Every structure is written in structure tokens, then in C-alpha cells.
Amino acid sequence: MNVEDAIRSRRAIRSYKDKEISEGKLEEIIDAVRMAPSASNKQDWRFVFVTEGEKKEKLFEKANVQDFVKDAPVIVAGVTTDPEVEMTCGVPAGVVDLSIALDHLTLKAAEEGLGTCWIATFDQEKTKEVLEIPNEYRVIEIMTLGYPAEPLKREDKDRKELEKIMFYNNFSESK
Ligand SMILES: Cc1cc2nc3c(=O)[nH]c(=O)nc-3n(C[C@H](O)[C@H](O)[C@H](O)COP(=O)(O)O)c2cc1C
Incomplete structure (x- = not known):
């Protein structure tokens, strides 16, 4: 699968087959994540792969x-270990770095026939508690991972038209 196919076939998957993902496959995926760029190449990130049913249940009960x-089958928590770092542009580096890394995850997963869904609805503090993440770190996003109930395929996406989001040389409010 090429990058274009991965981009076009990735979609938010909210229904998964009850099928385990091999450790080898998980390692291939995290290796692609590892290749993501980060500000000053600091790689201030950690990824917790939750595979135990009991932990998943706790995330449901406690972290909403x-x-x-x-x-x-797997829930991945993307954690920045340096949430206070701001880049010169005033944007938190950890948020950008983790977003790039997790997007690598979604596309590598798509190549492997696996589905993902970005998840922002979770309680920050309780998630850290359940996963034993030090309090000074921050969970930027969590993500589901598994074999989709329906196979991924290239399909149309509900997206804004190009002319509404892209401008040459000057910003312009889109109509
Ligand atoms: C930062 C972010 C947070 C999201 N949080 C959630 C979430 O908490 N729950 C959920 O079901 N979907 C969540 N989504 C999935 C989006 O709803 C979905 O990606 C979007 O509708 C586009 O659809 P697509 O991923 O199928 O292209 C999130 C997506 C992103 C990028």
C-alpha cells in the first residue's frame, strides 16, 4: 500500500474484530511511530499499549x-514527558510531536489492514492514574487499534473543499 492509499483508506474505526494483534505487528507499528520527527529531535514521548482487558475496563469505569x-484489542496512550516546552512560535511542542507520531501510527496501521480512532474524550488525571503515568507528564491523545469489523477501503471523505482552506500568499477568510 502506498501513502496515498493509506491516507484515503484510513478512517475512524469504532467497531473491531475480536482478534489479537501479534507483538511483531505492534513492534512494526511502533517502529514507524519512532521515525516521526519531533521538535529539536527531542522525542519526549512515550506510548503505552494497553492490551489487558482489566486495564481497558478500568479506563472505561474511571477515565470515562x-x-x-x-x-x-489495543488502546494506545500517547504521552509527552515534557508538557511545559513551548516552541519559539508559542505552540506546545509535545502536542505537535505526539500528533505527528500518532498520525504515523494511523497510517502504518492502515497499511497493515488495521483500524484506529483518535480519542480525546478521556479524563486526563484518571487516565494517568490507571496507566501509572507520572503526574508531571501529559496524555496528549489516546487511540484505539485493531482489525476493523469491516475492511478498510478507499472512500470519499466528508471534507471542506480545497478552495475553502488553501490560499496563495495571503490568508483569506473563506466564504
Ligand atoms: C484530535 C481528535 C480527537 C478525536 N476524538 C474522538 C473521540 O473522543 N471519540 C470519537 O469517537 N472520535 C474521535 N475522533 C474521530 C473524529 O470524529 C474523526 O476522525 C472525524 O470525524 C473524521 O472522520 P475520519 O477519521 O473517519 O476521516 C477524534 C479525532 C481527532 C483528530
Whole structure:
């Protein structure tokens, strides 16, 4: 699968087959994540792969993740270990770095026939508690991972038209 196919076939998957992902496959995926760029190449990131049913259940009960999240074979928490770092542009580096890394995850997963869903609905503090993440770190996003109930395929996406989002030389409010 080429990058274009991965981009076009990736979509938010909220229903998964009850099928385990091999450790070898998980390692291939995290190796692609590892290749992501980060500000000053600091790589201030950690990724917790939750595979145990009991932990997933705790995330559901305590950290308020949605129902389907606990039913995914794997839940990945993307953590920045330096949440206070701001880049010169005033944007937190950890948020950008983790977003790039997790997007690598979604596309590598798509190449492997695996589905993902970005998850922002979770309680920050309780998630850290359940996953034993030090308090000074920050969970930027969590993500589900698993074999999708329906196979991924290239399909149309509900997206804004190009002319509404892209401008040459000057910003312009889109109509
Ligand atoms: C930063 C971010 C947070 C999201 N949080 C959630 C979430 O908490 N729960 C959920 O079901 N979907 C969540 N989504 C999935 C989006 O709803 C979905 O990606 C979007 O509708 C586009 O659809 P697509 O991923 O199928 O292209 C999130 C997506 C992103 C990028």
C-alpha cells in the first residue's frame, strides 16, 4: 500500500474484530511511530499499549472512555514527558510531536489492514492514574487499534473543499 492509499483508506474505526494483534505487528507499528520527527529531535514521548482487558475496563469505569474504546484489542496512550516546552512560535511542542507520531501510527496501521480512532474524550488525571503515568507528564491523545469489523477501503471523505482552506500568499477568510 502506498501513502496515498493509506491516507484515503484510513478512517475512524469504532467497531473491531475480536482478534489479537501479534507483538511483531505492534513492534512494526511502533517502529514507524519512532521515525516521526519531533521538535529539536527531542522525542519526549512515550506510548503505552494497553492490551489487558482489566486495564481497558478500568479506563472505561474511571477515565470515562467511550464504550467502543474498551472493546478495541489495543488502546494506545500517547504521552509527552515534557508538557511545559513551548516552541519559539508559542505552540506546545509535545502536542505537535505526539500528533505527528500518532498520525504515523494511523497510517502504518492502515497499511497493515488495521483500524484506529483518535480519542480525546478521556479524563486526563484518571487516565494517568490507571496507566501509572507520572503526574508531571501529559496524555496528549489516546487511540484505539485493531482489525476493523469491516475492511478498510478507499472512500470519499466528508471534507471542506480545497478552495475553502488553501490560499496563495495571503490568508483569506473563506466564504
Ligand atoms: C484530535 C481528535 C480527537 C478525536 N476524538 C474522538 C473521540 O473522543 N471519540 C470519537 O469517537 N472520535 C474521535 N475522533 C474521530 C473524529 O470524529 C474523526 O476522525 C472525524 O470525524 C473524521 O472522520 P475520519 O477519521 O473517519 O476521516 C477524534 C479525532 C481527532 C483528530
